[in-house]
Amino acid sequence: xxxxxxDFLWGGATAANxxxxxxxxxxKGPSVSDMCTSGSYTNPKRITPVFEEGVLYPSHExxxxxxxxxxxxxxxxxxxxxxxxxxxxxxxxxxxxxxTEPNEAGLAFYDRVFDACRKRNIxxxxxxxxxxxxxGLVEKYNGWADRACIDAYVRYCETIFARYQDKVKxxxxxxxxxxxxxxxxxxxxxxxxxxxxxxxxxxxxxPQERFQALHHQFVASAKAVRLAHxxxxxxxxxxxxxxxxxxxxxxxxxxxxxxxRQMQMTNWFCSDIQVRGAYPYxxxxxFEENGIEVRMEPGDEAILREGTVDxxxxxxxxxxxxxxxxxxEETSGNGLxxxxxxxxxxxxxxxxxxxxxxxxxxxxIYARYGIPVxxxxxxxxxxxxxAEDGSVNDDYRIEYLKKHIEQMRxxxxxxxxLMGYTPWGCIDLVSASTGEMAKRYGFIxxxxxxxxxxxxxxxxxxxxxxxxxxxxTNGADLENE
Ligand code: BG6
Numbered sequence: 001x002x003x004x005x006x007d008f009l010w011g012g013a014t015a016a017n018x019x020x021x022x023x024x025x026x027x028k029g030p031s032v033s034d035m036c037t038s039g040s041y042t043n044p045k046r047i048t049p050v051f052e053e054g055v056l057y058p059s060h061e062x063x064x065x066x067x068x069x070x071x072x073x074x075x076x077x078x079x080x081x082x083x084x085x086x087x088x089x090x091x092x093x094x095x096x097x098x099x100t101e102p103n104e105a106g107l108a109f110y111d112r113v114f115d116a117c118r119k120r121n122i123x124x125x126x127x128x129x130x131x132x133x134x135x136g137l138v139e140k141y142n143g144w145a146d147r148a149c150i151d152a153y154v155r156y157c158e159t160i161f162a163r164y165q166d167k168v169k170x171x172x173x174x175x176x177x178x179x180x181x182x183x184x185x186x187x188x189x190x191x192x193x194x195x196x197x198x199x200x201x202x203x204x205x206x207p208q209e210r211f212q213a214l215h216h217q218f219v220a221s222a223k224a225v226r227l228a229h230x231x232x233x234x235x236x237x238x239x240x241x242x243x244x245x246x247x248x249x250x251x252x253x254x255x256x257x258x259x260x261r262q263m264q265m266t267n268w269f270c271s272d273i274q275v276r277g278a279y280p281y282x283x284x285x286x287f288e289e290n291g292i293e294v295r296m297e298p299g300d301e302a303i304l305r306e307g308t309v310d311x312x313x314x315x316x317x318x319x320x321x322x323x324x325x326x327x328x329e330e331t332s333g334n335g336l337x338x339x340x341x342x343x344x345x346x347x348x349x350x351x352x353x354x355x356x357x358x359x360x361x362x363x364x365i366y367a368r369y370g371i372p373v374x375x376x377x378x379x380x381x382x383x384x385x386x387a388e389d390g391s392v393n394d395d396y397r398i399e400y401l402k403k404h405i406e407q408m409r410x411x412x413x414x415x416x417x418l419m420g421y422t423p424w425g426c427i428d429l430v431s432a433s434t435g436e437m438a439k440r441y442g443f444i445x446x447x448x449x450x451x452x453x454x455x456x457x458x459x460x461x462x463x464x465x466x467x468x469x470x471x472x473t474n475g476a477d478l479e480n481e
Pocket of ligand 1: 015018175242315334377381424431433434439
């Protein structure tokens with residue numbers, strides 16, 4: 001029976017805005033995430049067009065990877081990482097997004113980071129844009145609503161491809177691009193919030209604008225992929241989707257059809273375009289029913305066709321249920337909620353834990369596209385307590401990851417071509433949805449708290465040693481002893 005391939009890419013995942021800090025160092029400009037306040041499960045994180053006095057903006061210091069990268073990468077190497085997923089902060093390279101010349105100090109920082117990885121045989125996996133659109137583009141263009149962002153993004157790609165061509169092979173064009181199919185996506189993903197001040201969930205929704213902005217991202221992504229394929233044949237280009245697996249709440253055909261409909265527009269729509277190179281048939285009806293008309297320029301369809309990705313990546317944290325006439329209790333989730341599944345338990349943040357759903361999802365994706373697949377985010381956000389001796393016994397995290405890895409192994413045995421696994425927040429970092437530190441995912445504990453205090457000291461959790469063993473045995477030994 002098949003198991004994980006020999007060259008399986010074990011590692012961990014992060015994003016610049018959630019862990020680098022140094023938000024205005026060495027010429028960096030503000031991104032959408034830098035304009036976001038801290039929050040919590042009950043007190044929503046907000047975006048503000050100007051910084052408010054006395055308010056904490058957690059990305060500004062985060063866990064200060066900018067000044068700790070050597071130490072952090074050494075810890076990843078100690079765990080045995082084969083790959084490390086990180087994003088480049090666009091605003092380190094082009095501070096407002098509109099410059100024609102890049103910022104050398106920003107480029108030099110990632111040279112140092114990639115060199116530190118390579119020295120330890122860690123393959124960087126780079127997300128080009130992970131909720132880090134320059135705020136300058138929001139102010140000038142209302143974000144991706146304007147087609148001008150395509151050129152700004154392509155210029156950024158040309159710069160980083162040329163600079164890092166010998167250091168980076170794996171690239172993802174946009175993090176969770178399908179966030180733009182949801183109203184919440186207008187803040188962090190699409191940046192269509194010029195002048196808006198308020199919670200992420202509360203931004204005025206304009207589906208016409210949202211899908212037009214998404215179209216600009218599809219064209220930008222395809223242009224980046226096409227450029228890479230033409231000029232850098234050694235590159236492997238991937239998409240990145242948020243996968244919110246959905247089950248019909250009952251076997252009532254109404255629920256089944258409704259689930260299929262929601263699966264299409266939430267989970268499949270973006271990757272159908274990025275992998276297959278054209279808008280899918282079902283989008284037409286959705287657009288008609290929702291008054292959406294996507295304006296394309298001549299040549300756009302050819303670009304989409306020519307810019308299809310080499311591998312499929314996704315984040316997987318939870319699943320939910322769907323009913324035509326919801327009469328069941330609602331649940332929370334990554335970017336979107338749904339109905340509670342009576343067979344599943346949930347995290348403290350209400351995300352339903354569903355390891356078998358990962359096997360199911362991997363099979364669905366591979367059956368649909370037939371290209372290599374990678375799980376580039378997965379994990380348990382939890383409140384960790386430090387014991388008197390400084391240790392963190394995070395058995396709950398080990399349990400969560402173990403069950404998911406077991407199901408990935410099943411999927412590999414089913415025949416899915418699974419390339420790798422980078423659990424989210426391999427080192428504690430700022431939460432994207434709530435802006436808090438208290439929601440920790442890491443194998444490495446960082447002494448940093450919601451009020452902004454902390455020494456930033458790093459320490460190994462119990463899961464650190466467990467994951468080290470998992471990698472050493474290529475996933476054969478998952479026991480927690
Ligand atoms: C994904 C994002 O949606 O989920 C990450 O790509 C994010 O940026 C992760 O941090 C976990 O979500 P959260 O809200 O718990 O940080």
